[in-house]
Amino acid sequence: MTSKIGSLWQRLRGGMRAYPIAIVGVRFLQVFHDHGIEVSQIPRILPQIRLADLQSPQHLIAALTPELLAQTAQMFGVRLEWLEGVDDQIYEHLSAYKRPQTFLEHLAALRQSAQDPLRHPVRVLTVAKRLDWRNPVRQPLAPVVLEKIAELGEEPIYRYHVFQDGCDWSYSPSRIELKSIVKVLSDRLGITVPLFVIGAKDMEEVLEGRLIPRRFVDGCLVTDPSLEDYVFTPERSGVAKEAEELPVVLACIEEHRLMEFSFEHVEDSPPDAPVSESESRPSSTVKASAQNGKRAQAETEIWAPISSAAITLWGQDSSLPIAEVVRRIKKTPAFKASAFSDSAIRKRIADLAPEGVRGKPGRKPKQSS
Structure with missing residues (x-):
């Protein structure tokens, strides 16, 4: 936590006994901090909040309207009751047991x-x-x-x-x-x-x-x-x-x-699913759905098998350079992705590489003469 957000947070927490509503400000800052967002970046996510609103506990509390709290809760998928300080349960209960x-x-x-x-x-x-x-x-x-x-x-x-x-x-x-x-x-x-x-x-x-x-x-x-x-x-x-x-x-x-199970057609979207500007336009929505369907099919038929192959190869030898894994994939015609360029395959598997391999160029060593 930066000193600036820490100072504002501590001032809010310190005033909670005398000023119970301060818990709303504390949790508002906490939900951003716990999602990796610094206090100075909050206006980029919520333009309704200005930097001037973050200069003191009093300014912040004054800016937190019910509508703004509801928008924040929806954005991060947390319970509005938690954000308002009513209870300590951040998330609604999700369960798939027996289903x-x-x-x-x-x-x-x-x-x-x-x-x-x-x-x-x-x-x-x-x-x-x-x-x-x-x-x-x-x-x-x-x-x-x-x-x-x-x-x-x-x-x-x-x-x-x-x-x-x-x-x-x-x-x-x-x-x-x-x-x-x-x-x-x-x-x-x-x-x-x-x-x-x-x-x-x-x-x-x-x-x-x-x-x-x-x-x-x-x-x-x-x-x-x-x-x-x-x-x-x-x-x-x-x-x-x-x-x-x-x-x-x-x-x-x-x-x-x-x-x-079909991953292509689901009748109901999750209640807090974000809606993009393009999704509000009917023609864009139809086009996006078709593109998403083609992308999902390509993921399944072309890229999913090489992801599994890369995971297996690194499971057997975590020191393999990315370039070597790409080379082995391209030498396997059974993979549809083997027809793609080295860079295309690398892009798909790079984030699967072990910590010590990611980011390295992975060039093959020069052969001694």
């Missing part, structure tokens, strides 16, 4: 409403460094779906959709459902699902909807392990785990007909 198709419907609606959908929007928080289906000790997890709502410079700003089922890897029904969802996302869309380890206390806060998870999910998309490792066969991946349970996972997918 795994609900997770897919929610994700599909976000993909449809977005002008530029994230290729890998799902993260899963866990307290266990290594998930183990045979370990009876509770292993809670929290799936989080990211939705891009703005950009400040080159930094994306996300809305977070936190599923608070209390999924427990040691409890077979919830584990099987989560594996089924991940397998569908991997096989149908080529989505990788990184696992991020957090503390038990933080997990409790997340599952109770009392914590904005940005600081936990802002990391490399290639983790060891990733959740899709638990739904691969040994033939598909050298790092496959718990493959013995795959028949049960496939039975769950069949029972709920998850592989038949």
